[in-house]
Amino acid sequence: MHTYSGVGVTPGRVVGPVRVMPPAIAAPPAGEQREGTTTAEAAAGNLRSAAAVVKEELRGRAAKATGDGKAVLEATALMAADPMLLKSAVKLIDAGASAQRAIWEAGDGVAAMLLDLGGYMAERSHDVLDVRARIVAQLRGVPAPGIPDADAPFILVADDLAPADTATLDPAKVLALVTAGGGPQSHTAIIARNLGLPAVVAAAGVGELADGDEIFVDGGRGVVTTDPGDAEREAASRWAEQVSRLAGFDGVGRLADGHRIPxxxxxxxxxxxxxxxxxxxxxxxxxxxxxxxxxxxxxxxxxxxxxxxxxxxxxxxxxxxxxxxxxxxxxxxxxxxxxxxxxxxxxxxxxxxxxxxxxxxxxxxxxxxxxxxxxxxxxxxxxxxxxxxxxxxxxxxxxxxxxxxxxxxxxxxxxxxxxxxxxxxxxxxxxxxxxxxxxxxxxxxxxxxxxxxxxxxxxxxxxxxxxxxxxxxxxxxxxxxxxxxxxxxxxxxxxxxxxxxxxxxxxxxxxxxxxxxxxxxxxxxxxxxxxxxxxxxxxxxxxxxxxxxxxxxxxxxxxxxxxxxxxxx
Amino acid sequence: MTERTATIASRVGLHARPAAIFAEAAADLPVEVTIARLGEPAEDALDAASILALMGLGAAQGDVVVLRAEGDGADAALESLVRILETDHDA
Incomplete structure (x- = not known):
């Protein structure tokens, strides 16, 4: 049993399996070349199929989303297999670059162009960089960045969450949030409070946790414990009963002596x-x-x-x-x-x-x-x-x-x-x-x-x-x-x-x-x-x-x- | 070579949702279509199926663009794209 201490931002005690939010995708080294055995045609082919997979993934997510989030995901899906983006990457592959490096640089170029346009376009440059990271993850065979998809409810362990992650966070799937970074006023904390999810932020060391580890989270005290025992399980089930005691408010904020605090x-x-x-x-x-x-x-x-x-x-x-x-x-x-x-x-x-x-x-x-x-x-x-x-x-x-x-x-x-x-x-x-x-x-x-x-x-x-x-x-x-x-x-x-x-x-x-x-x-x-x-x-x-x-x-x-x-x- | 001009109707211009609708429609056509601002040389025209190129074009509401395509079905293809450009998708 190991305990990590952080800052509790939303009370709640739960036991559940960990799903780790994949780390950000690191840039392929500048000047990375195609390996001698890979032809330009093969590298371009790999890139096109990776882009197609990412496009379909984003399409699938768009189909499940609603409102503004849906429109953004649909546009982002189109960017993944965009002919201009791929054409400029293939040009770099033909000049000797590896597929990963080529799409990375092509993405940089397009993002810079959008930034130059300013305003709304400048905001979209983030979408291009996100798509590029997803394609590189696909080429590397590592999980795509963002909140993982899972069938059973899990405790999300991440470095920190960004405002954009809120759109894809399904409160029915996530039992609690634990982050290594972020503070009590960070976006993670705000997301947790809005969704009523138990959460501990700034818990140094939780990066060691792996998918499937069972942990106990106490969002009131700001503590995360591995290999939960009977005491932790009991605390979690007591919390579940307690939630109903805290479920309602009768519409009159007051102190014990009747002093009103609306x-x-x-x-x-x-x-x-x-x-x-x-x-x-x-x-x-x-x-x-x-x-x-x-x-x-x-x-x-x-x-x-x-x-x-x-x-x-x-x-x-x-x-x-x-x-x-x-x-x-x-x-x-x-x-x-x-x-x-x-x-x-x-x-x-x-x-x-x-x-x-x-x-x-x-x-x-x-x-x-x-x-x-x-x-x-x-x-x-x-x-x-x-x-x-x-x-x-x-x-x-x-x-x-x-x-x-x-x-x-x-x-x-x-x-x-x-x-x-x-x-x-x-x-x-x-x-x-x-x-x-x-x-x-x-x-x-x-x-x-x-x-x-x-x-x-x-x-x-x-x-x-x-x-x-x-x-x-x-x-x-x-x-x-x-x-x-x-x-x-x-x-x-x-x-x-x-x-x-x-x-x-x-x-x-x-x-x-x-x-x-x-x-x-x-x-x-x-x-x-x-x-x-x-x-x-x-x-x-x-x-x-x-x-x-x-x-x-x-x-x-x-x-x-x-x-x-x-x-x- | 078939050419058609169209006036951008969307309030936000040719980006965001209108650009996505247009790029997707262009990609689904049997012919390759290019897009340029009115008066710009044809060799600088951009791939109409690229949402990123469309965003880079930065066409605002009321701007006039030229669509070009070649081969069988070019007329019908351009006709369908002109209709999309001349609809205000934000209305």
Missing amino acids: LLANVGGAKDAVAAAAANAEGVGLLRTEFCFLGHDTEPGHDEQVAAYKGVFDAFPGKKVVVRTLDAGADKPLPFLTDATEPNPALGVRGFRTDGTSPGVLARQLAAIADAAGQSRADVWVMAPMIATADEAASFAALCTAAGLQTPGVMVEVPSAALTARHILDHAEFASLGTNDLTQYTMAADRQLGPLAALNDPWQPGVLALVQATVEGSRAQARHTGGPGRAPKPVGVCGESAADPALAVVLAGLGVTTLSMSARAIPAVSAVLRSVTAETAGSLARLAVSAPSAAEARSRVRARLPVLDELGL
Whole structure:
């Protein structure tokens, strides 16, 4: 029995067989020549048959896919046996190159051409590189990159997952996710939370695991164990029974003493919103509007936007829906808004900042939100991402007023916004802490990087201190403008940290007024919040903020929340 | 040699789904078809069955392209491809 420790991102305990995600395909060495015994005709023939196999594979996957994913896979299938790609590879084979090297270079050439064209075409260059890697894998006789296909459910072990892998991840087949890389805010973690899959990330050494190995995964504690024994099997079956205890939420987020903490859902479109409403979420704390824009090479029109937003609003009549305006840039580029060549996109023109470089897009989005709000019964609030200064908050509020929207707010993701919340809230009606980006910017640690997972932890006392500063800023603003007795403007959390039940207690104790998370996480968070009074939550919050490290903060708080163990969280 | 001109109808131009539909149709024809922008020399024309070439051509909505083919069935082949180009597949 061997144990690997990582960061648990979604609770759950399961035992199952490993399937390893094949590693990325390495480039054939530059200048690799055909072996003397292989004729150019034979090498070209091998290449054509490998390309044909890859084309059929992708076709088969396209047939099983739906929506946008299907169209992308169909186009990618055509690229695999594309006459221009193969012709330029065959030319290189005729000049002496090996089949692998030839298709590799031909793929480079085509990808460079698409990159040069920019915009939508530049995005497609990834598809060409993916197809090329698949053809080389086929020529080598090694498994194709990507999530493996298997008949029986398995535990997926990978280095890290990319956003594109979500499309091919079948939650009915995958029992749990274990990655060697990635951090608690990585795409793997987000995928796991959305699908409700137990997951452990940044578990160094799991690369040693092989297909068919049986392992035990504890997504609450962040532990992976080989050769599970009776204790692990029992823990897994107890978890399976427990899941039903955590299955529901009655629609009232509160502490043990009745203190209300509304629990809302993070959603990315009407389908999520309907599911969140069915799960009794008290509203939407974060509507990501990128769904309406991603995959578009031009700005969607007014009516299209109104229909998309209204679909979400209609799921929550009479309830609060907080709309985040377009957050393009960094890991969510949009050809008509963001500059893909920025050297440092996370610190570049993203979020609200795109209003300076592409004025009009935001105003038109706000007009569409206002129209949709007027046609629905939801209580619609709007907030801008990446606000850093009170001036930006004032500009955003002015745009909202011009559009006829009453409740403008700001995301607090940039440390300066947390530290100057008192002035920002002179202009904004509420603040919502986006803890994923707030952590990344506070710790200066890219959320996608496995080696930085320990820094990229919302339990970092530095991050918690900024949450506290935001709440204090809102109280100071109320004292300054309204005198004693005036209620401070609301400060919510809509980052994934709200989905960690122990951290949710700390956030409540720090004075956060609402928590928004993946709808699937609400029942567990609600169960744990109900086990503490406001006074206990406050003392746990002080304990966490004053801890010398993230690990110490987490273990101090967890040790005082026995309910976590009872529920297997 | 048969020649036909067509005006791109798709809102996104000749890429993404419209390009896939067109390239696949061109590959299924009994004759080889080339595509070029109007006014470009015939010897620079691209293989109409290549989705990558079509994407590289970068034809936008309203652009005019020339299709060329030779041999039996060329007329019917070009007619079917012109119809595809002049349909807005995003509508």
